[in-house]
Amino acid sequence: MSTTKYLFSGFGGQGILFIGKFVAYKGMIEDKQVSWLPSYGPEMRGGTASCSVIVSDNQVGSPIVSNPDVLVAMNLPSLDRFENSVVAGGTIFYDSSLIERKVARGDVKAVGIPATRLASENGFPTLANMILLGKILSDRGEFTDEGIRAALGKVISARHADMLEVNLRAMQLGANYQ
Amino acid sequence: MVVFKKPHALSDVPLHYCPGCTHGIVHRLVAEVIDELGIEGKTIGIAPVGCSVMAYNYFECDMIEAAHGRAPAVATGVKRANPDNIVFTYQGDGDLASIGTAETVHSAARNENITVIFINNAIYGMTGGQMAPTSLPGQVTQTSPYGRDVNLCGYPVKICEMLAQLDGPEYLERVTVNNVKQIKNAKRAIKKAFQNQIDGKGFSLIEVISSCPTNWGMTPQAALKWIDEKMIPYYPLGVYKDRSAEKKGDEQ
Amino acid sequence: MEKKVLMKGNEAIAEAAIRAGCRHYFGYPITPQTEIAAYMAKRMPKIGGTFLQAESEIAAINMVYGVASAGLRVMTSSSSPGVSLKGEGLSYLAGADLPALVVNVQRGGPGLGGIQPSQSDYFQATRGAGHGDFHMIVLAPASVQEMAELTVKAFDLADKYRMTSMLLADGTMGQMMEPVALDDLKISPMPEKPWATTGTKMERKRNIINSLSLVPEELEQFNFARYEKYAEIERTEAAAEEYRMEDAEICVAAFGIASRVSRNAVDAARELGIKVGMIRPITLWPFPAEPFKRSLSTVKKYISVELNMGQMIEDVRLATECRRPVTLCNRAGGMIPTPEQVLEAIKAAANGGEQ
Numbered sequence: 001m002s003t004t005k006y007l008f009s010g011f012g013g014q015g016i017l018f019i020g021k022f023v024a025y026k027g028m029i030e031d032k033q034v035s036w037l038p039s040y041g042p043e044m045r046g047g048t049a050s051c052s053v054i055v056s057d058n059q060v061g062s063p064i065v066s067n068p069d070v071l072v073a074m075n076l077p078s079l080d081r082f083e084n085s086v087v088a089g090g091t092i093f094y095d096s097s098l099i100e101r102k103v104a105r106g107d108v109k110a111v112g113i114p115a116t117r118l119a120s121e122n123g124f125p126t127l128a129n130m131i132l133l134g135k136i137l138s139d140r141g142e143f144t145d146e147g148i149r150a151a152l153g154k155v156i157s158a159r160h161a162d163m164l165e166v167n168l169r170a171m172q173l174g175a176n177y178q
Numbered sequence: 179m180v181v182f183k184k185p186h187a188l189s190d191v192p193l194h195y196c197p198g199c200t201h202g203i204v205h206r207l208v209a210e211v212i213d214e215l216g217i218e219g220k221t222i223g224i225a226p227v228g229c230s231v232m233a234y235n236y237f238e239c240d241m242i243e244a245a246h247g248r249a250p251a252v253a254t255g256v257k258r259a260n261p262d263n264i265v266f267t268y269q270g271d272g273d274l275a276s277i278g279t280a281e282t283v284h285s286a287a288r289n290e291n292i293t294v295i296f297i298n299n300a301i302y303g304m305t306g307g308q309m310a311p312t313s314l315p316g317q318v319t320q321t322s323p324y325g326r327d328v329n330l331c332g333y334p335v336k337i338c339e340m341l342a343q344l345d346g347p348e349y350l351e352r353v354t355v356n357n358v359k360q361i362k363n364a365k366r367a368i369k370k371a372f373q374n375q376i377d378g379k380g381f382s383l384i385e386v387i388s389s390c391p392t393n394w395g396m397t398p399q400a401a402l403k404w405i406d407e408k409m410i411p412y413y414p415l416g417v418y419k420d421r422s423a424e425k426k427g428d429e430q
Numbered sequence: 431m432e433k434k435v436l437m438k439g440n441e442a443i444a445e446a447a448i449r450a451g452c453r454h455y456f457g458y459p460i461t462p463q464t465e466i467a468a469y470m471a472k473r474m475p476k477i478g479g480t481f482l483q484a485e486s487e488i489a490a491i492n493m494v495y496g497v498a499s500a501g502l503r504v505m506t507s508s509s510s511p512g513v514s515l516k517g518e519g520l521s522y523l524a525g526a527d528l529p530a531l532v533v534n535v536q537r538g539g540p541g542l543g544g545i546q547p548s549q550s551d552y553f554q555a556t557r558g559a560g561h562g563d564f565h566m567i568v569l570a571p572a573s574v575q576e577m578a579e580l581t582v583k584a585f586d587l588a589d590k591y592r593m594t595s596m597l598l599a600d601g602t603m604g605q606m607m608e609p610v611a612l613d614d615l616k617i618s619p620m621p622e623k624p625w626a627t628t629g630t631k632m633e634r635k636r637n638i639i640n641s642l643s644l645v646p647e648e649l650e651q652f653n654f655a656r657y658e659k660y661a662e663i664e665r666t667e668a669a670a671e672e673y674r675m676e677d678a679e680i681c682v683a684a685f686g687i688a689s690r691v692s693r694n695a696v697d698a699a700r701e702l703g704i705k706v707g708m709i710r711p712i713t714l715w716p717f718p719a720e721p722f723k724r725s726l727s728t729v730k731k732y733i734s735v736e737l738n739m740g741q742m743i744e745d746v747r748l749a750t751e752c753r754r755p756v757t758l759c760n761r762a763g764g765m766i767p768t769p770e771q772v773l774e775a776i777k778a779a780a781n782g783g784e785q
């Protein structure tokens with residue numbers, strides 16, 4: 001029986017809510033209990049956006065994640081704001097091409113990946129979030145092509161079905177990044 | 179030979195209106211039109227708050243009593259629910275031109291396919307004669323005891339003129355009922371307003387300049403005269419918008 | 431296996447309403463419930479329904495009054511300040527005995543307040559939505575699945591009793607996504623409505639929808655009759671979830687999002703050996719007094735957990751007839767209590783500290 005609490009954060013427009021949704025969908029497909037809760041309001045317009053995602057074997061109580069097991073920070077304000085909230089032994093994934101400083105805490109695992117740089121170098125500048133997501137899943141041992149395809153199929157609307165392959169490639173790039 | 183009878187659409191109950199009030203005339207005209215168009219079975223009337231608050235007792239068709247000023251919104255709901263129904267509102271000046279201005283303007287802007295009968299008698303009758311949005315400059319009422327001071331409370335609202343600025347409404351006409359000729363003209367206008375709805379043309383509003391002898395403090399005869407002398411110069415009669423006629427005009 | 435989709439609470443309400451046969455929606459934009467209107471705007475034109483953005487909340491509720499008069503399922507949705515504007519219409523709907531669904535996705539107040547989640551419209555929903563003696567059936571979902579289920583139930587109850595149902599949610603419930611099994615929703619057919627104003631077709635006497643009654647003796651009788659109906663609803667429709675209450679000596683009372691937070695705290699306290707449980711009202715009116723009365727046999731202290739300054743706590747005191755202390759554990763203005771805060775309150779109660 002386990003519960004994982006995720007907090008995804010970054011600038012509005014970086015696709016933070018989207019990768020949160022992906023993790024929730026993936027959990028749902030795997031028959032877990034899940035919840036996804038966005039911050040809402042004016043901060044979505046250019047400021048810091050965040051969403052709480054819980055994936056659990058049990059019924060989800062509060063959908064609000066104030067002490068995440070996994071923090072995903074795509075900009076410096078997010079890391080500054082949420083670093084101290086991560087539980088001891090938790091993990092912080094961050095975009096090292098946008099965040100110049102290191103994670104200060106010693107009691108958490110820190111995984112930096114230059115997602116934004118990799119995205120523009122590889123010709124999909126809008127998919128830094130998916131690169132980071134690939135890294136998160138591989139690091140957690142949850143990266144399987146079929147699992148990813150199933151979740152992508154859910155989270156990408158039929159209208160954008162042609163985007164599935166490029167999203168998968170971005171995720172693979174992140175997953176394989178050392 | 180029957181020379182005069184109650185229209186079928188008018189209920190056989192005594193009206194509560196004051197002697198000399200013109201509400202009764204307009205009720206009868208609406209009922210005659212409903213009879214003549216053969217639409218009683220599918221007509222829904224919406225009564226307002228004000229003197230005609232109990233109009234739901236006076237028509238034989240299905241009736242709904244609305245909150246003050248909200249009749250056009252209620253009519254919108256009824257019409258959207260059953261577009262085959264013929265839906266009319268019957269509203270006074272406080273209801274339509276003050277507390278319900280937003281509902282009036284926006285149902286007109288949407289060109290809701292409804293018929294609005296607007297009784298403008300320049301006063302709040304039911305509550306005992308207070309200043310209405312349509313009270314004339316200088317008009318003495320209970321709440322303008324020294325006469326309506328336009329510097330203090332502004333100018334009357336001219337609904338037909340105002341709504342005519344909108345692209346939405348199909349038909350806007352101002353009539354009165356203070357003599358036989360005008361009553362016949364008012365009936366023609368009201369019939370057109372219902373026919374427009376039957377034809378799916380949209381929002382039609384007939385403003386009826388009416389009298390309120392009780393609260394104007396006049397005899398019924400003097401009140402009818404006051405309509406000619408004071409009301410009509412401020413609220414000129416006539417057609418303010420007729421979209422179908424405009425279209426026809428464009429084609430010629 | 432049941433087919434689940436991940437949906438926002440607001441969207442689940444909209445989809446469930448459509449499945450329940452609602453084809454008319456009227457609303458006015460306000461955060462945090464706008465997804466309901468957006469969903470309806472997209473779907474209604476495709477299924478022959480009406481979505482209309484009204485000029486005001488007041489107009490919207492009166493359009494609802496119109497469709498309800500015509501005997502069809504109809505709804506509007508808003509958030510706190512907008513619901514205040516609907517108050518007039520809610521009173522008229524009650525006075526004319528019309529069925530309708532009104533959704534309030536609450537935000538912090540009073541006044542313009544904020545846009546973050548709140549439960550501070552509890553009094554408004556259960557006691558004072560408008561002038562006059564009346565009640566609405568008030569349902570409080572605590573999951574996205576329940577948002578859908580209770581939407582359907584709200585329509586059923588509204589039609590059954592010819593009165594307004596309110597779904598009382600909050601910004602969190604509206605904005606969060608959870609898996610929903612929509613195909614499991616039980617949709618019952620709408621009852622006949624011979625009272626509706628659909629036109630006499632010259633075959634029956636006219637129907638009149640009205641709340642005016644100038645003879646006080648008559649108006650009193652209407653009120654008596656309505657309250658007999660309310661008494662029946664109180665007897666038969668009150669609903670609550672009881673969680674780990676078997677041997678509970680401390681009882682947390684919480685609805686909606688507060689119950690989600692409290693569930694974590696109850697579990698954590700149980701791990702510490704504290705005998706605590708939770709009663710989660712699902713109907714706020716009628717308030718489920720019976721499980722509270724029953725709980726008096728074991729419970730020594732009650733804690734009301736709310737996102738307001740203490741509103742439901744009054745109903746907890748009434749239900750327990752003030753025979754036990756009831757304390758408040760709350761946040762307000764758009765803040766949400768944490769499980770830790772609730773756990774502290776439980777611990778304090780267990781230690782006999784807080785009275």
